[in-house]
Structures are given as C-alpha cells and as structure tokens.
Amino acid sequence: MEPDAVVVGTGPNGLAAAVTLGRAGLKVALYEARKTIGGGLRTEPIFDPEIEHDICSAVHPMAVVSPFFRQFDLASRGVKMLRPSVSYAHPLHNGLAGLAYRDLETTCAHLGPDGERWRRLMQPLLDHSQALVDFVLSGQRSLPRNLSAPALLVSRMLAHGTALAPRRFSTEVARSLLTGVAAHTVGKLPSLASSAVAMLLGHLAHGSGWPIPEGGSARIADALARDITARGGAFHTDHLVTNLDELPRAKLVLLDIGPETFTQIAAERLPAGYRRSLARFRYGPAAAKVDFLVSEPIPWANPAVGQAATVHLGGTQDEMFRAETATAAGIRPEKPFVLLVDPASSDPSRAKPGRRPVWAYAHVPNGDAADPTAMVTACIERYAPGFTDTVVHRRGISGAAYQAYNPNYVGGDIGAGAMTLWQSLMRPVPRVDPYRTPLTGVYLCSASTPPGPSVHGMSGYLAALSALRREFGIRTPPDLGPR
Numbered sequence: 001m002e003p004d005a006v007v008v009g010t011g012p013n014g015l016a017a018a019v020t021l022g023r024a025g026l027k028v029a030l031y032e033a034r035k036t037i038g039g040g041l042r043t044e045p046i047f048d049p050e051i052e053h054d055i056c057s058a059v060h061p062m063a064v065v066s067p068f069f070r071q072f073d074l075a076s077r078g079v080k081m082l083r084p085s086v087s088y089a090h091p092l093h094n095g096l097a098g099l100a101y102r103d104l105e106t107t108c109a110h111l112g113p114d115g116e117r118w119r120r121l122m123q124p125l126l127d128h129s130q131a132l133v134d135f136v137l138s139g140q141r142s143l144p145r146n147l148s149a150p151a152l153l154v155s156r157m158l159a160h161g162t163a164l165a166p167r168r169f170s171t172e173v174a175r176s177l178l179t180g181v182a183a184h185t186v187g188k189l190p191s192l193a194s195s196a197v198a199m200l201l202g203h204l205a206h207g208s209g210w211p212i213p214e215g216g217s218a219r220i221a222d223a224l225a226r227d228i229t230a231r232g233g234a235f236h237t238d239h240l241v242t243n244l245d246e247l248p249r250a251k252l253v254l255l256d257i258g259p260e261t262f263t264q265i266a267a268e269r270l271p272a273g274y275r276r277s278l279a280r281f282r283y284g285p286a287a288a289k290v291d292f293l294v295s296e297p298i299p300w301a302n303p304a305v306g307q308a309a310t311v312h313l314g315g316t317q318d319e320m321f322r323a324e325t326a327t328a329a330g331i332r333p334e335k336p337f338v339l340l341v342d343p344a345s346s347d348p349s350r351a352k353p354g355r356r357p358v359w360a361y362a363h364v365p366n367g368d369a370a371d372p373t374a375m376v377t378a379c380i381e382r383y384a385p386g387f388t389d390t391v392v393h394r395r396g397i398s399g400a401a402y403q404a405y406n407p408n409y410v411g412g413d414i415g416a417g418a419m420t421l422w423q424s425l426m427r428p429v430p431r432v433d434p435y436r437t438p439l440t441g442v443y444l445c446s447a448s449t450p451p452g453p454s455v456h457g458m459s460g461y462l463a464a465l466s467a468l469r470r471e472f473g474i475r476t477p478p479d480l481g482p483r
C-alpha cells in the first residue's frame with residue numbers, strides 16, 4: 001500500500017514530524033541515509049562493545065521543555081532524564097571555576113559579589129519560563145498576546161549581546177559563566193542571537209536543568225520510533241535519497257534535510273527564484289569533535305567541575321569573544337572554544353570499571369579539515385592536568401568530516417545554518433510559512449527551519465502541522481500523549 005506521507009531523514013525533527021502525522025491517522029514511510037535511525041540522536045559503541053558514546057547530541061535542556069516533547073512525554077515512555085546538580089561548569093585558570101547549580105540560590109552564593117546581579121538576570125526569566133520557551137520555540141511568525149516574555153528577552157539581549165556586555169558583571173567567573181552559554185550559538189561574540197541563546201539555556205540551567213537521558217541520546221529516538229511503528233509507520237534505512245522522484249507516490253513529503261541537499265534532490269523542479277533564495281542561506285563555523293575512552297573520572301584542577309556533565313572550556317570572556325569572532329571570520333584561533341560532555345558523571349550506567357566515555361568538540365572555521373585530537377586533548381589537559389594519561393582510546397572527527405557523516409552539517413556546521421539574528425528567524429528563506437516549499441505537498445522540517453538547531457522536535461512538529469492544515473484540512477493538532 002502506498003504511504004500517505006514520506007519523511008526523508010530520521011533526526012529528531014523527521015521523527016517528530018512522523019509522530020505527528022501518524023497521530024493524525026496518516027500512513028508514514030521514513031527514509032534514512034544511514035544504517036541506523038536517529039540523526040543527531042545516535043548512541044553507539046566506538047572503541048569498546050560495552051561503552052556507548054553519543055555520536056552527536058548528549059545534553060537535552062530543550063527536549064524536556066519543548067511544546068512537542070511536553071506533549072509526547074518522554075518520562076512516561078521510559079526515558080529517564082538525569083539532571084546533574086551542576087547544570088554546567090566553566091573552569092578558569094588557577095583552579096577557579098564558575099558553577100551553574102540547578103539551585104539558583106546556591107549559584108548566587110557561589111558568585112559572591114555578582115550573585116545579586118545573576119539573580120536579577122535569571123529570576124524574571126524563570127518566572128516567565130514557559131512563555132519564554134514557547135515564544136522562542138514557536139515558528140516565530142507571530143507574537144503572543146502577552147508580551148512580557150518577549151519584552152524580557154529583548155531587554156536582556158540588548159544588555160548582554162552588545163559591546164556593553166563586559167560591564168554587566170564585576171567578576172571574571174560570572175562573565176565567563178554566561179559567555180560560555182552564549183558560545184553555544186557557534187558564531188561571533190557578543191551578538192544579539194548568542195545573547196538570546198544565553199538567556200534561554202542559561203535560565204533553564206536553574207529550572208528544569210540540563211539533563212542527559214539515562215543510557216544516552218538514542219533512548220529519545222527509540223521512544224519516538226516506537227510511537228511511529230505502533231501507528232503503522234515503516235522505516236527504510238541505508239537509503240540515501242538523491243532525487244525526489246525515487247520516493248513512493250504520496251500526498252505529502254517532509255524533508256529533514258538542509259537547503260543544499262534540497263536543491264540537489266529537487267533537481268530542476270524548483271523555481272529559479274526560490275533556488276536563488278536557498279543559495280543565499282549561510283552556514284556557520286564547524287564543530288570538530290573528539291571521542292575519548294578514559295580510564296577514570298576527569299582529574300579537574302577544581303574537583304567541583306566534575307559535578308557537571310557539561311563543561312565549557314573557553315577561558316575568560318575576552319578570550320571567548322576573540323576566539324569565537326575569529327572562528328566566525330574563518331580564522332582558526334590558537335585556543336578555540338571547547339565544549340565537553342562527561343555523561344558518566346551523572347549516569348553511572350554509562351561507565352564500566354576503568355572505562356568511561358567523554359566527548360568534546362572545538363569550534364573551528366567552516367570546512368576545517370584538520371584533525372582536532374591533539375588540540376582538544378591539550379585544551380582539556382590545561383584545566384585537568386593528568387587527563388592525557390587517562391586516555392585509553394581517542395578518535396577525532398574534523399569539521400569537514402561531519403558533512404560526510406551527515407549532509408545536513410554543511411562544512412561541519414552542526415547548527416545546520418548560521419545562527420545570526422536574521423537567519424534564526426528567516427530559515428531557510430524569508431517566507432510566511434518557512435516549512436512550505438513551492439513544490440506541491442513538499443515541506444522542509446529540519447533544523448535549517450525555525451526554531452533552528454537542538455533536540456526539541458519543533459521544526460518537525462510545526463512543519464507537520466502546516467502540512468496537515470494545507471494538504472488535509474486538519475486544523476486541530478493531533479494528541480501526542482502516550483496512550
């Protein structure tokens with residue numbers, strides 16, 4: 001039987017789209033280039049059959065708060081989110097370290113003279129948390145009736161996303177603690193877009209936290225896949241789609257792919273104007289990752305850092321501003337920003353005696369083909385003397401190699417498109433409905449559409465709702481809850 005809908009790509013957005021379409025009663029067929037499903041949600045052994053590594057995403061502040069996942073309810077589907085008591089840490093030189101405790105009061109006490117300023121920044125965001133999350137994770141095409149959350153966000157973006165940012169705190173610990181979160185945008189610092197990300201992720205650190213799924217990120221993909229197959233959805237893996245014509249005939253096609261691949265697989269079918277708009281889409285810097293198998297917990301110079309699963313290794317605010325701005329301009333800095341995840345620090349099931357997984361990636365210029373292994377290892381060693389001696393195995397993946405792994409990460413840009421203010425709103429082209437394409441029944445649903453990167457499922461969900469409305473006249477969003 002022919003499917004009603006085809007989804008190409010099985011990252012969190014493709015899976016969220018398929019869940020939504022399946023819940024609306026459609027028969028869905030999914031096509032995936034790789035042998036396993038999941039996109040950025042894969043967890044696999046690399047060096048040792050008993051130790052699984054997150055190949056891409058590992059930490060999931062958005063997967064517990066996004067409107068899609070709130071309805072889908074991962075917890076009731078057996079996905080246990082473990083919430084470290086320190087959401088993220090930022091070691092500095094001389095054993096100093098910033099620590100973002102889940103508990104805001106503890107964080108403020110730890111920040112000393114900047115504690116009150118941190119509270120004044122974060123508490124109002126926490127008070128408006130759900131409205132703020134819903135605003136940022138919407139399709140960003142309309143303003144909510146209550147403008148308190150957007151107004152709060154914009155005031156903080158202006159205060160922390162401009163050249164005045166260094167004046168907001170008096171200590172280097174507080175300055176670098178916030179800037180490390182802004183660096184998740186992977187682009188020029190300071191900037192309005194990175195400041196928005198710092199507010200969103202920064203306040204969640206003191207709310208629902210920065211959780212990691214017990215057993216790894218693939219548990220999220222597994223839960224989504226179970227829902228899809230329970231409603232008759234069928235997966236076709238190891239199938240790289242190279243032309244839309246090779247797909248079975250279906251009323252709907254949802255593409256969890258970027259503009260570049262779309263231009264290739266739609267071939268001559270796209271109108272020239274839309275193709276030109278897609279060609280204007282810009283990619284940001286790359287991530288160059290190293291997977292480690294280590295023999296013991298990381299020997300941080302400041303042992304409190306080990307309470308966090310997520311660690312920002314970027315040095316001072318000024319060092320991060322310089323490194324990120326150079327990287328965005330295509331220059332590889334001597335000491336790039338490095339983001340490290342140590343899942344076993346919060347999930348003991350990830351470790352076996354003498355063996356633990358750790359991953360860390362550096363921000364490097366788009367397309368950078370250099371092996372990052374030595375550079376990333378040296379960076380960790382700076383803040384954790386003796387780390388190198390604990391490394392049993394390691395494997396580097398350059399920015400350029402990431403594109404070979406997943407064509408959505410063009411030049412190694414794991415954000416699937418530069419996160420400038422303009423591109424975070426107008427992804428991939430400026431359109432009222434950014435998911436709809438000029439081809440009848442064909443929709444884009446990847447992180448190259450609003451609200452952009454991260455595991456929240458919202459691009460897939462919103463694209464599916466748009467498609468259901470236009471192609472099937474279904475205006476009421478289907479129930480996504482576990483039944």
Ligand SMILES: Cc1cc2nc3c(=O)[nH]c(=O)nc-3n(C[C@H](O)[C@H](O)[C@H](O)COP(=O)(O)OP(=O)(O)OC[C@H]3O[C@@H](n4cnc5c(N)ncnc54)[C@H](O)[C@@H]3O)c2cc1C
Nearest residue numbers: 009011012013033039040056057058059241446447454455
């Ligand atoms: C190293 C790394 C670390 C990250 N860490 C985090 C994190 O900790 N937390 C977080 O929230 N996010 C993180 N991210 C980002 C997150 O993984 C992505 O934003 C998210 O996965 C994007 O989802 P997606 O569904 O749009 O696309 P993807 O997850 O990229 O999935 C796209 C899928 O489509 C498939 N595909 C592409 N082209 C074709 C084709 N032509 N035919 C068939 N299949 C195709 C790909 O193989 C892939 O499986 C990280 C990403 C990377 C790479």
